[in-house]
Amino acid sequence: MMDSRSALLEMRDVSVTVRGAGGEVPVLREVALDVGRGELVGVVGETGAGKSFTARAVLGLLPHGARRISGSVVFDGTELDTPRAYANLRGTRMGFVPQNPRLSLDPVFTVGSQLVAVIRRGRRMSRTHARKRGVALLTGLGVHEPERVMRSYAHQLSGGLCQRVCIAIALANDPELVIADEPTTGLDVTVQRQILDLLRSQLVRDGRGGLLITHDLGVIATWCDRVAVMYAGRVVAIGPVADVLREGHPYAHGLKGIAVALEQGVEPVAIPGTVPTPGDRIEGCAFAPRCAVATDLCRADDPAPRPYGDQLVRCHHPVADAQLPAVGHPTRSEEVEV
Amino acid sequence: MPGDPAKIFAGSQATDTAIAAIRAQFGFDKPLGVQYLDYLAGLARGDLGTSVRTGHGVLDDLTGRFPATIELILAALIVALAIGVPLGVAAGASARRGVERFARGVSTLGVSIPEFWLGLLLIVVFYSSLDIAPAPVGRLDIGVPAPDGVTGLITVDALLAGDLEVLGNAAGHLLLPALALGLPAAAPIIRLSAEATASLLRSDHLFYTRAIGTPPHVVYLKHVLRNIAPIVTTMTALIFGFLVGGAVVVEEVFAWPGVGLYAIDSLHYNDYAAVQGFVLLAAAVYILLFLAVDLVNTYLDPRKRLT
Structure with a gap:
């Protein structure tokens, strides 16, 4: 799956900062992900996790005041490091579907x-x-x-x-890669289904690749092959959709619990705490303050990506499904807030 | 306007009976209310009264001088737009501080410089010192015949007649007053188009336009210009009103025979009917202009069209 020989798009440790009131604020931190031919890769995360910046970094169209400070974007073997490298790429070899x-x-x-x-x-x-x-x-x-x-x-x-x-x-223009940024936000469910079916059928045919950015895990589960979970500007887990949602990073598990609860029509239990906003001081793992299994190690040391099954996770304590406490998904009725 | 127009008209040597006769001739002896109603009745017939200074009908006076003013204002508008829009778009689009500061400096200078001073400065530099501009008197050199034409705009008429000599002469006379009137007017256009461009570049559709591969020159020349066009058009109408006021001053400085100069001379002469005629004309032009802007904007912005 992660074979770089067949990778159509590869983001290697891309970091982006935005000029803010108090100096440069990181919005993407060493984002690494790849899209192979014939697969649709989802990018999921909460608002402010850096999903749209990821799309813009791939397109080479960062907003005013934002800049890539390190890392590289490689498209079909060519490094996209200058505006010139993007000439005749967008709109022809790289398609974009907006939010x-x-x-x-x-x-x-x-x-x-x-x-x-x-x-x-x-x-x-x-x-x-x-x-x-x-x-x-x-x-x-x-x-x-x-x-x-x-x-x-x-x-x-x-x-x-x-x-x-x-x-x-x-x-x-028959692009090799299509980037879709929340393509179904604001559309009703029937239309959403039609649009995503359409997009998927068009992409997987002819061995094109797709990057689908969404905050909707249901969309990822139904239409994507692999998923990258983003949190506080980082990709914290990436791998086959079923694997990532089943076990590994506690945050991905928490998101899944919420998604399942919503699907079943029960009130989801939110992951405690709030998402750090860009500019917050982050020590150790960004998710640690909200994580049920965090230890002192997590609070002190930011985990590097490590393999876990078919995934890559940034977690000191990646855990199997059974070990995880029920975050997000209510298992006892009294947890359900009415 | 203090003073008695009849006395000014009659001159300092006039007898009381002569002045009384003039008062009766122009109706100045009637009560004010009656004079006003007479004026309104005349207006309904297209009669703006008679100028005590020229002795002609005010309407004839105004229509004869109006093309000169329109020519001046249109030329000033072209100057203002030709400078204001490119500089504004560049300032709004530029990530570089320098461009933005330059545009800000130019526009601050523009709003601070009065037209009459700029006019005098241009005359001193380009006529008195460098001697490359014609004497600041009128629309053509003395002895050059005005072309026959339908528009009354000498440059346009000369162009239509294919008379390049007259065209050059007229353009030379037009240049300095147009600059004096147009340069200050470029200031608000710079500000406005810079702001419109900056906010446009933050918009979803400009991002999308670039994301689907539109080359930068097409982004600016087609999408940005077309999107800010309705705003600039509205601004142009506002500026047109501002230029009518400015034209009064500039026409005085350059002895430009338009309605502005006519209004000033009439003011000095306590020529009520003439001044009132000028004010009415300016108001009418203003109203027509805003109607035209609404129509043009309906064309420029499809969202304003009725479906």
């Missing part, structure tokens, strides 16, 4: 013109020809009346339809 499609499509241009622009960036062809291909792409993605959609502006279309347009834009 909020209605706000992401430019409001003053028709969605068709934006799709056509991307198609023509991939290969030289006439506007008319590109338009025909755009219509064909939309039709292939199950869009009814593609001609009308092409002529519309984003605000005239539903969120689900806008997201199909964005997927068409992402796939227009």
